[in-house]
Amino acid sequence: MTAGAASDAVADFDPLRPRLVRVAYRMLGSVADAEDVVQEAFIRWMAADRAAVREPEAFLRRTVTRLCLDQLKSARHRREVYVGPWLPEPVVEEDEEAEDVTLPLMLALERLSPLERAAFLLHDVFGLDFEEVGATIGRDPAACRQLASRARAHVQAGRPRFQVERKRGLELAEAFFAASRSGDMSALGTLLAADVSMHADGGGKRSAAPEVLLGLDHVMKLHRALAVLYGKHGSALVRLGFINGLPGFVTREADGELQTTALDIEDGRIAAIYVVRNPDKLKHLH
Known part of the structure; x- marks a missing residue:
């Protein structure tokens, strides 16, 4: 391959990379796996007979999708033996556009x-x-x-049955952070729905509830215990933002590791809490 041909191939591929990563991430639920798949698609693109490809985007989308289908076969087995609830790797939005897949x-x-x-x-x-x-x-x-x-x-x-306005979503996320970290259980209780659920993904590598917690009483009981730990060891807010389309925040916990919390809001109250603590799923946020 000549230097000019290689340069043209890269120039055709690079503008499509973000969209291809979006396709792969939504298929796989893993940022690292999505980036690996797209890189493999790039290698195949460089080796392909590009003169015979009429639509580079369609060719690359097909390549990425088929690679993802192959990957999902092994991913399904890995999730069957996963320790505790499994959540997709969190993606924190950097812009003002709503996520298309929450x-x-x-x-x-x-x-x-x-x-x-x-x-x-x-x-x-x-x-x-x-x-x-x-x-x-x-x-x-x-x-x-x-x-x-x-x-x-x-x-x-x-x-989502109820689309929360972005500013209001971030206000609720900030209020949840403040109440849960300060131990203000009265304020926390007013934020949560009666049938609230809590999903915590530690992957067996950091402490987390081994099962999904269901109902206000169970979620409040856990947060009373957590508030004691936060009072002793702290929990620093890194940033508010939208995580996989839901309002939430990134924190740095007492062990020095990051954690993400995403909140599903219905009728003005928090209906579900999604916490990712598995350090393998947070590497890309550093």
């Missing part, structure tokens, strides 16, 4: 087969027609329509 929706996608997940994301999220979806995942358009329809029926619960 954390609850990503958890709902986990219940789908790899092909259902691909069909749903490519059609419903990224807006491809079923002809292109079929070409991407190697199925005919009618089959892809059925895959997406089945997926849609399964993930409706993951769609």
